[in-house]
Amino acid sequence: xxxxxxxxxxxxxxxxxxxxxxxxxxxxxxxxxxxxxxxxxxxxxxxxxxxxxxxxxxxxxxxxxxxxxxxxxxxxxxxxxxxxxxxxxxxxxxxxxxxxxxxxxxxxxxxxxx
Amino acid sequence: xxxxxxxxxxxxxxxxxxxxxxxxxxxxxxxxxxxxxxxxxxxxxxxxxxxxxxxxxxxxxxxxxxxxxxxxxxxxxxxxxxxxxxxxxxxxxxxxxxxxxxxxxxxxxxxxxxxxxxxxxxxxxxxxxxxxxxxxxxxxxxxxxxxxxxxxxxxxxxxxxxxxxxxxxxxxxxxxxxxxxxxxxxxxxxxxxxxxxxxxxxxxxxxxxxxxxxxxxxxxxxxxxxxxxxxxxxxxxxxxxxxxxxxxxxxxxxxxxxxxxxxxxxxxxxxxxxxxxxxxxxxxxxxxxxxxxxxxxxxxxxxxxxxxxxxxxxxxxxxxxxxxxxxxxxxxxxxxxxxxxxxxxxxxxxxxxxxxxxxxxxxxxxxxxxxxxxxxxxxxxxxxxxxxxxxxxxxxxxxxxxxxxxxxxxxxxxxxxxx
Numbered sequence: 001x002x003x004x005x006x007x008x009x010x011x012x013x014x015x016x017x018x019x020x021x022x023x024x025x026x027x028x029x030x031x032x033x034x035x036x037x038x039x040x041x042x043x044x045x046x047x048x049x050x051x052x053x054x055x056x057x058x059x060x061x062x063x064x065x066x067x068x069x070x071x072x073x074x075x076x077x078x079x080x081x082x083x084x085x086x087x088x089x090x091x092x093x094x095x096x097x098x099x100x101x102x103x104x105x106x107x108x109x110x111x112x113x114x
Numbered sequence: 115x116x117x118x119x120x121x122x123x124x125x126x127x128x129x130x131x132x133x134x135x136x137x138x139x140x141x142x143x144x145x146x147x148x149x150x151x152x153x154x155x156x157x158x159x160x161x162x163x164x165x166x167x168x169x170x171x172x173x174x175x176x177x178x179x180x181x182x183x184x185x186x187x188x189x190x191x192x193x194x195x196x197x198x199x200x201x202x203x204x205x206x207x208x209x210x211x212x213x214x215x216x217x218x219x220x221x222x223x224x225x226x227x228x229x230x231x232x233x234x235x236x237x238x239x240x241x242x243x244x245x246x247x248x249x250x251x252x253x254x255x256x257x258x259x260x261x262x263x264x265x266x267x268x269x270x271x272x273x274x275x276x277x278x279x280x281x282x283x284x285x286x287x288x289x290x291x292x293x294x295x296x297x298x299x300x301x302x303x304x305x306x307x308x309x310x311x312x313x314x315x316x317x318x319x320x321x322x323x324x325x326x327x328x329x330x331x332x333x334x335x336x337x338x339x340x341x342x343x344x345x346x347x348x349x350x351x352x353x354x355x356x357x358x359x360x361x362x363x364x365x366x367x368x369x370x371x372x373x374x375x376x377x378x379x380x381x382x383x384x385x386x387x388x389x390x391x392x393x394x395x396x397x398x399x400x401x402x403x404x405x406x407x408x409x410x411x412x413x414x415x416x417x418x419x420x421x422x423x424x425x426x427x428x429x430x431x432x433x434x435x436x437x438x439x440x441x442x443x444x445x446x447x448x449x450x451x452x453x454x455x456x457x458x459x460x461x462x463x464x465x466x467x468x469x470x471x472x473x474x475x476x477x478x479x480x481x482x483x484x485x486x487x488x489x490x491x492x493x494x495x496x497x498x499x500x501x502x503x504x505x506x507x508x509x510x511x512x513x514x515x516x517x518x519x520x521x522x523x524x525x526x527x528x529x530x531x532x533x
Contacts, residue, residue, distance in 0.1 A: 057526055
């Protein structure tokens with residue numbers, strides 16, 4: 001689709017199975033959040049994320065999150081929260097969520113767009 | 115009074131026809147959203163996406179957005195770049211009524227429009243934005259807005275302020291009158307000051323910018339003050355409340371701003387007066403004596419009128435500022451809450467985010483962010499440890515990146531809301 005060249009369907013990505021396993025490992029402590037995300041139920045805060053991270057946007061300085069590997073999203077969010085990953089604004093936002101909530105958001109946005 | 119007005123509105127033929135088909139429990143639920151800004155348009159879209167029949171009531175054929183309009187004031191952007199139409203909403207299935215909501219009857223759950231049509235609703239969402247008060251600052255009336263533009267709703271006022279700045283001779287004095295809290299876009303006056311100072315420093319470098327403030331502190335203050343001293347030395351002077359900054363009267367014809375201590379005769383005056391929720395909120399009985407609308411922080415349902423939800427700048431949102439980002443986030447949470455209520459479920463506790471970017475110069479950005487949830491006091495509170503402003507010592511590349519993010523955010527919210 002035009003305007004979203006960097007967004008490949010999750011299942012079609014090389015190493016998708018490994019990423020899924022890693023994502024599953026990240027979810028191990030939060031089965032409820034993981035199940036909710038699998039069911040397509042939006043975890044707390046998800047609707048606010050799309051104020052900046054809109055699906056099907058042209059490439060900007062704000063990176064896409066929809067359809068990205070859950071493990072990558074979760075690692076980024078955890079890194080923003082802990083301060084290990086440099087950020088302009090995401091560090092301040094990630095600190096408003098628990099690690100479990102961030103993992104649930106990662107799982108939710110990782111799902112292929114419907 | 116309210117009821118009589120309603121009946122008068124209902125007496126016309128199309129209204130009478132609609133009155134014959136009141137909302138009944140078995141019928142598909144209907145929601146009416148009043149206001150086509152970032153709150154109302156976002157909410158209407160999300161309601162329709164959830165399968166709920168929704169009418170958006172907005173008198174203007176297109177919406178002129180406030181974020182980025184300070185660039186228009188400073189001559190760096192075209193006002194037309196602020197304009198968004200409603201065709202995207204129509205295509206998404208929202209019924210758009212290009213009308214004003216004139217009368218709201220919360221008991222009958224009906225709203226009358228300026229063309230006499232009466233819409234029945236199961237839930238009403240009011241997202242009417244602000245009214246710029248022309249009764250709060252002595253001398254600042256409708257006529258005064260032509261001599262001393264507020265430019266606090268994007269449109270002709272924005273162009274007028276820009277034209278006045280462009281017509282001013284080098285060496286002139288520009289003054290801004292900045293109100294006490296709460297008002298639309300807390301960092302907005304200071305972003306405007308920065309971009310006006312940029313205009314003056316590059317085009318009219320002998321000029322000065324005087325900020326007369328009814329407060330002793332403001333959003334992102336240290337970041338703005340650092341930027342002014344580094345980028346625009348000798349141009350910006352901020353006069354806080356405690357040093358006589360509060361403007362208590364204006365004399366529009368003479369371009370005079372009167373404070374408790376001084377009369378300032380200036381060349382261009384930008385008066386941002388006190389504000390309150392737009393008139394339809396008072397009509398509907400959802401505004402309290404403060405002029406703003408108290409709401410439940412989980413459902414955004416009015417504390418004063420059941421069945422009516424208020425979102426965006428008109429509502430009292432506790433720690434959450436009156437911003438487009440906040441309005442868009444509240445709108446989505448409100449639509450989800452309405453979906454739950456219509457299905458007979460309790461709304462989930464919302465987690466809301468705000469991010470406000472300000473440009474201190476073209477290509478140089480700063481931000482304030484926050485994450486919010488309902489607190490025991492019945493208001494939205496910031497989650498401890500979250501949020502805050504850009505670091506004071508951030509490297510220049512981060513300031514550039516934040517300016518890029520500001521632009522990307524505006525494109526994103528416009529796409530989500532109107533695209």
